[in-house]
Amino acid sequence: MTPSGKPDLSVSIWRGGADGAYRTYSVPSRDSQTVLDVVTYVQRHLDPTLSYRFACRVGMCGSCAMTVNGRPRWTCRTHVSRVAKGDKLTVGPLENLPVVKDLATDMRPFFEKWQDAKGVFEPSKTRDDAIEPIRPDTRQRQLADAGVECINCGVCYAACDTVKWNTDYLGPAALNRAWTLANDVRDAGQTERLQAVASGGGCHACHSHQSCQEHCPQTLNPTASIAGLKRLTALAYLRGEIEA
Amino acid sequence: MNVRLYVWQRGTAALMAPLVLVHLAVIFYATRQGLTAADILGRTRGSITWGLFYGVFVLAAAIHASIGLRNILVEWVPGLRSRAAALISTAFGAVLVALGARAVAAVVLG
Incomplete structure (x- = not known):
């Protein structure tokens, strides 16, 4: 439970290369939280080995696209409240591109x-x-x-x-x-x-x-x-x- | 699909659109008027118009369908080379032409 009273998010994130698997993390829920915020929280607080890409955080650079609950999205401009299904998020690498590691694909x-x-x-x-x-x-x-x-x-x-x-x-x-x-x-x-x-x-x-x-x-x-x-x-x- | 196949497939589609409408109209007419097989053959046999109409129809359908089949094979059969897909679809088109020509000959000739 977070200070805001909301239950934590259950976030499944792809780990490994093409033969990897999803691993689930518990992330505090915040107001106006983006999917990129969630992924960044996991790397900064739960598992520093998580690999992903981002740069501008404001929807200009095109670096942070991932598959969120089955759909490709720009994660820095995607609010969790808009895409989470019952406090659950599944975040994977983009489809149709080779996976380098975790959420980073070979572009x-x-x-x-x-x-x-x-x-x-x-x-x-x-x-x-x-x-x-x-x-x-x-x-x-x-x-x-x-x-x-x-x-x-x-x-x-x-x-x-x-x-x-x-x-x-x-x-x-x-x-x-x-x-x-x-x-x-x-x-x-x-x-x-x-x-x-x-x-x-x-x-x-x-x-x-x-x-x-x-x-x-x-x-x-x-x-x-x-x-x-x-x-x-x-x-x-x-x-x-x-x-x- | 390259631009040549695209032009042929869209071109044959445009050609077949009015042919399909006439074909359907003929079917409705024949059934509503209660025409027998003999009545129909009596009108089609020796007719250059119907021979040309259905001859063109058969050719357009064979070209259109074989290009479509080639696209399906290329996209849906893993590992199939485009040359193999082209051979299979060309053979399929040839079968359609043979069957269609036989049908046209049966109602126009004789």
Whole structure:
């Protein structure tokens, strides 16, 4: 029992690598407590060997995503009161990524696919050219703006059924990034990018289940971005600009 | 699925949408009017229109279904290589074309 009179939380946390198991801890319940607060309490007061990632604690860096009661969430902005089921929490590593230890996953496949989708801005000007003004009310800029606030947390990647089934699939975040760049009129790498996302593991593998949209903590809609890429790549293919 | 398969699958779907509606309308008409098998064959035999209609329908269905089967195999059969999935689904499409062509021939020819 805590000073606030609430019963302690029963928190099951994944310990070990891929062949690990859940271990249960008793954590004092607090007002306005986040899931990251709970995990931090366990490491600071109960078991210093617990591994997990966080940095900013305010929903900007995308480091602290974990599976909370079966759903991928950003733990620093997830209040325990919103997700606990009868004072019980289950916290595991993100799905669809190799477990390094405890709650830390190997994010390399996630970021490598970001590269595979040509998620890098290709400049069309040099530093000697004048800065190109981009009006925020243009159609393309608005489409890019709609998807540009991704924080690379990996929640959509962990939530995606297609990622689970198809290891080649680039995933919602990388394709959403490609879509924002595809709508950037300053970018000079459009054909290569469309070619990259039109491959076997590209945008056409998406089943539009919309789990990415459902779980994205930034309330982005990667499914819509992927649908946009499907249209762009299909038109580019029919025009003969890219190959299958 | 790459962009080529995507275009073919969506293209055949768009083609089949009106064909399915006409096919359903024909079924309703035939049953409501009480047409016998002989009545139906009397209208379809020697008809280039019905031969083309159902010939295109069979081809579109075979392409559409085999691409869909390939996707299912790639995602749901662990360890199956994409080339093997392509071979199996192509064979499946060929069977659909053969069965469909036989059915079309039976109602149009003869």
